Amino acid sequence: MSEQELPPWLREQVSRLQQLQQNLQAIMMQKQQVELEIVETDRALEEIKKAGEEDVIYKSAGPLLIKSKRENIVKELEEKKELSNTRVMVLAKQETRVKDNLKEVENKINQMIRGAQGSTSSPVSSSKP
Numbered sequence: 001m002s003e004q005e006l007p008p009w010l011r012e013q014v015s016r017l018q019q020l021q022q023n024l025q026a027i028m029m030q031k032q033q034v035e036l037e038i039v040e041t042d043r044a045l046e047e048i049k050k051a052g053e054e055d056v057i058y059k060s061a062g063p064l065l066i067k068s069k070r071e072n073i074v075k076e077l078e079e080k081k082e083l084s085n086t087r088v089m090v091l092a093k094q095e096t097r098v099k100d101n102l103k104e105v106e107n108k109i110n111q112m113i114r115g116a117q118g119s120t121s122s123p124v125s126s127s128k129p
Helices: 008-050 070-119
Strands: 057-061 064-068
Touching: 008 070, 057 070, 064 070
Parallel strands: none
Antiparallel strands: 057 064
């Protein structure tokens, strides 16, 4: 059965399913990027903690490196990590919600297909004598 042969109500649900799948993929990619940022931030914090109090530390500002105080950089990185952790939690909740919606739409489509098949005498109707 091609997409053109699908009834409009089923086509609408299939379209919704595809949109939810795309949303889920985008959310998962964002979540992965934020998790990677957390790992990078953790590495940076570890390196700063290894450095001595008197060691010179620079931070990146676009294409420049700027000399900064150790405690300021640690504070910035910890705030960034906290914000990233919050973002991961929000994305995880969105991911769960979209997955639940996907299951709901899949079930609805399956019910519609079973209902449509049940209303005809055979799964494939033919107009040939």
